[in-house]
Amino acid sequence: MTTHRVGVIGGDGIGPEVVSEALKVVRAAGVDLELTEMDLGGARYLRTGELLPDEALDQLRALDAILLGAVGTPEVPPGVLERGLLLRLRFELDLYANVRPFASAERDLVVVRENTEGTYAGEGGFLRRGSPHEVATQGSVNTRMGVERCVRYAFELAGSRPRRHLTLVHKTNVLTFAGDLWQRAFDEVGAQYPDVATGYDHVDAACIHLVGSPRRYDVIVTDNLFGDILTDLAGAVTGGIGLAASANLNPARVGPSLFEPVHGSAPDIAGTGRANPLAAIRSAAMMLDFLGEADAAARMTKAVLDVAGALATSGTADRRTAELGDAVAERV
Numbered sequence: 001m002t003t004h005r006v007g008v009i010g011g012d013g014i015g016p017e018v019v020s021e022a023l024k025v026v027r028a029a030g031v032d033l034e035l036t037e038m039d040l041g042g043a044r045y046l047r048t049g050e051l052l053p054d055e056a057l058d059q060l061r062a063l064d065a066i067l068l069g070a071v072g073t074p075e076v077p078p079g080v081l082e083r084g085l086l087l088r089l090r091f092e093l094d095l096y097a098n099v100r101p102f103a104s105a106e107r108d109l110v111v112v113r114e115n116t117e118g119t120y121a122g123e124g125g126f127l128r129r130g131s132p133h134e135v136a137t138q139g140s141v142n143t144r145m146g147v148e149r150c151v152r153y154a155f156e157l158a159g160s161r162p163r164r165h166l167t168l169v170h171k172t173n174v175l176t177f178a179g180d181l182w183q184r185a186f187d188e189v190g191a192q193y194p195d196v197a198t199g200y201d202h203v204d205a206a207c208i209h210l211v212g213s214p215r216r217y218d219v220i221v222t223d224n225l226f227g228d229i230l231t232d233l234a235g236a237v238t239g240g241i242g243l244a245a246s247a248n249l250n251p252a253r254v255g256p257s258l259f260e261p262v263h264g265s266a267p268d269i270a271g272t273g274r275a276n277p278l279a280a281i282r283s284a285a286m287m288l289d290f291l292g293e294a295d296a297a298a299r300m301t302k303a304v305l306d307v308a309g310a311l312a313t314s315g316t317a318d319r320r321t322a323e324l325g326d327a328v329a330e331r332v
């Protein structure tokens, strides 16, 4: 049996609570992990002023995968932890495919969100800040290489699923430069995947379809910001954000990939034992799958979905964190 070396960033708020349930379920599934606990997040920042020191990044680079709970505390202003820790990890580790699966009785889709470019790249700045003539620009960076590798990953994923369908979501009617590059990359890569049927929707229309036509989508590929927004909506219509898992992948496997629930640190319920650990458990299942533990991953995912389904029908939404972790662990 292989031992996988996993960096654990519990983070802030409910992060450590949901991660500990995820690790409980991994153990129950019989997979052996060698854990390296990393002290990163808002608490460390407030204590030491450090976000992601180079030594911590080097330590993470040497591991097989990273499991992250959530980062963020109300005392730290917006943007600091997001850019300095979360996005820095995505960029430094080149985690270019953000894979977010959504499943419910009516929907079974995966969003592949480009994760290193677009408006998230940090291009732009201020002129005359604070004056009445202030200007702020925030550019969208789209490289042919960056778009193409993300689109290629999405075609590979779509080709591995029964429906073999991939939809590009963008806003080509208005974002005519970025949209054009995305559309051409999509068409050219798609020509190499004749078995995958393709579609295109503008992002605003995709919001309507996500809500109103549950079976329209199989795999969606889209840019960083559209993917951010679309996956919150997809989460909301498929059992809520408490179930939304994600994998930040470096498909080339140059360094570790990072797995995290889509939700945040929820400081308002931290320590109450009321956090829903299902998204974190499902994220850990995605991690095992990427580490080659397909069987354990499938058992974990099924157990999470079974427990989520039982929760939805029994209407007892306020089950305790550990109770839910136990319920999933018993089923794997």
Ligand code: IPM
Pocket: 082, 083, 086, 087, 228, 262
């Ligand atoms: C997400 C989050 C992050 C994002 C934030 C916290 C930087 O909303 O993972 O979806 O915008 O990507």
Ligand code: MN
Pocket: 228, 229, 232
């Ligand atoms: Mn988001």
